[in-house]
Amino acid sequence: MKSVTVTLLVLLLTLSLWGVSGRMHPELQALRQTHGLTHTAPLENAPPLVVFSTVALGGFSGLIADFLWVRAAQLQMDGQYFELVQLADWITRLQPRFPEGWVYHAWNLAYNISVMFDRPEDRWRWVRHGVELLRDGGLRYNPSDPNLHRELGWLFQHKIGGTLDQAHMYYKYAWAQEMDILLGGRAPDYDALARAPQRRAELLALDGVPALLDTLRAAGVEPLHYRPLSPAEWRELAKQVGDHPAGIAVLNHLRLRILTDHYRMRPDRMQQLEAEIGPVDWRLPQAHAAYWAWSGLPYAADFAELTLRRMIFQSLADAFRHGRFVYDPEHDLFIPSPNPDLLPYVMQAYQEALAEFTDQGAVRTAYLNFLNNALTILYTYHRLSDARLIFTELQERYPGEVDGRSLDAYVVALFVDRMEDLSEMEAHAFVEGGFYQHYFWLALGETERAAGYERLALQAWNRYMVPRLDNPEWLERTGLPPITTIRTAARQQVAETLTTPGPR
Numbered sequence: 001m002k003s004v005t006v007t008l009l010v011l012l013l014t015l016s017l018w019g020v021s022g023r024m025h026p027e028l029q030a031l032r033q034t035h036g037l038t039h040t041a042p043l044e045n046a047p048p049l050v051v052f053s054t055v056a057l058g059g060f061s062g063l064i065a066d067f068l069w070v071r072a073a074q075l076q077m078d079g080q081y082f083e084l085v086q087l088a089d090w091i092t093r094l095q096p097r098f099p100e101g102w103v104y105h106a107w108n109l110a111y112n113i114s115v116m117f118d119r120p121e122d123r124w125r126w127v128r129h130g131v132e133l134l135r136d137g138g139l140r141y142n143p144s145d146p147n148l149h150r151e152l153g154w155l156f157q158h159k160i161g162g163t164l165d166q167a168h169m170y171y172k173y174a175w176a177q178e179m180d181i182l183l184g185g186r187a188p189d190y191d192a193l194a195r196a197p198q199r200r201a202e203l204l205a206l207d208g209v210p211a212l213l214d215t216l217r218a219a220g221v222e223p224l225h226y227r228p229l230s231p232a233e234w235r236e237l238a239k240q241v242g243d244h245p246a247g248i249a250v251l252n253h254l255r256l257r258i259l260t261d262h263y264r265m266r267p268d269r270m271q272q273l274e275a276e277i278g279p280v281d282w283r284l285p286q287a288h289a290a291y292w293a294w295s296g297l298p299y300a301a302d303f304a305e306l307t308l309r310r311m312i313f314q315s316l317a318d319a320f321r322h323g324r325f326v327y328d329p330e331h332d333l334f335i336p337s338p339n340p341d342l343l344p345y346v347m348q349a350y351q352e353a354l355a356e357f358t359d360q361g362a363v364r365t366a367y368l369n370f371l372n373n374a375l376t377i378l379y380t381y382h383r384l385s386d387a388r389l390i391f392t393e394l395q396e397r398y399p400g401e402v403d404g405r406s407l408d409a410y411v412v413a414l415f416v417d418r419m420e421d422l423s424e425m426e427a428h429a430f431v432e433g434g435f436y437q438h439y440f441w442l443a444l445g446e447t448e449r450a451a452g453y454e455r456l457a458l459q460a461w462n463r464y465m466v467p468r469l470d471n472p473e474w475l476e477r478t479g480l481p482p483i484t485t486i487r488t489a490a491r492q493q494v495a496e497t498l499t500t501p502g503p504r
Helices: 002-034 048-056 060-078 081-094 099-116 120-141 146-160 168-183 190-195 200-204 209-218 231-241 245-262 267-277 285-299 302-322 340-356 361-380 384-397 407-421 424-443 447-468 472-478 483-498
Strands: 324-328 333-337
Touching (some): 081 099, 099 120, 099 146, 146 168, 146 285, 146 302, 168 245, 168 333, 190 267, 200 209, 209 245, 285 302, 324 483, 333 424, 333 483, 340 384, 361 384, 384 407, 424 447, 424 483, 447 483
Antiparallel strands (some): 324 333
């Protein structure tokens, strides 16, 4: 009986001291703010569990988090990634102001857990979860942390936009479809979104909107859920509202709210980014990598700024190599290909980085690699004026590389030296460029010249693909699309070229 009494007294004393410590926490937090002992303001508008973890637990939350980090490290070494999910979730709730916790959790989801599944749609679910964790959680509580902006951009640039994951084409297509239906194409109508009512009350105050919403609801359509809609839902909603001004206002209101509330992107910032780095296709992951890197620049300095600027010009360079695509969701067609029109914007981004970071040899090397890659693409796409511009830049900045050779001789040397080491994107661009030249000269009646480029494209495809045929994993991850698919993209590019006036 005595032991039970003692136990109850100890428990009551513990709870009392715990409550007192919780009540003292706001005062201690204020003192930390006054004396500059904290780098962040108290949490506002946080979920109840996060508030409990950070306020009621007070200093105990740090001790608990330390224990969880030790356990997480052991699970990581043991490869028990699923067990890490719940553990990391607890850590981020206990320490929402600790950016590394969010990065650790997102990386585990997008890289470690996703690859444990065979089906692309299952992998994509976990990759998306990693993106959403950084975007909706990490940046919510740490909006001025440049590293979180870089990590979020990295998931778009590397995990979704890269080729290391076997399911990378599924990720690209899924994201393109999602953005296309939301934005209505390459980019949103910035003027329409700027005029769109931001709040529900503003929308309901417009003439005809309440009656239209009643009609939609009577038809079983509820448009004001502010969640991403499927392609079928968007098509049905657009069909129901038609061309009525009230319906257009509803659609623009929805696009604005979903873009800002769910994807946490601001149309005015998207438009400003395009004004600075050139027109981007927001259906591509490279555009979102550039957006999040650019959004982090105001908070970055020194090396952090360099890494963000590097992500911007690397994303632009990737968009140049693969920033245009033939897209037909009804026939499940998605063929990425080069976008030579981005050339001046990519060159400008590299040149600005070179001027700002004069002591960074890596930036200079990256620019050389881009110029060489761009030269081969432009040459095969018969963009000879742009190819000469690139060659002049090479002569001025890298005279040792050119070594007095002519444009034709230098391009031939690039093809011969690099054929075995081309990346998937470079090989794709080279093969499609060969087919582009084939259809271009065929349209001009130069049949022999056209046949030569066709042979070149076929030989390049075979030379790149044959070593991969005996390695299914390597083939799936870095293999090229079928010849017929690449031909289709090249033929469409030629058709657009021949109907567009201007020098080539």
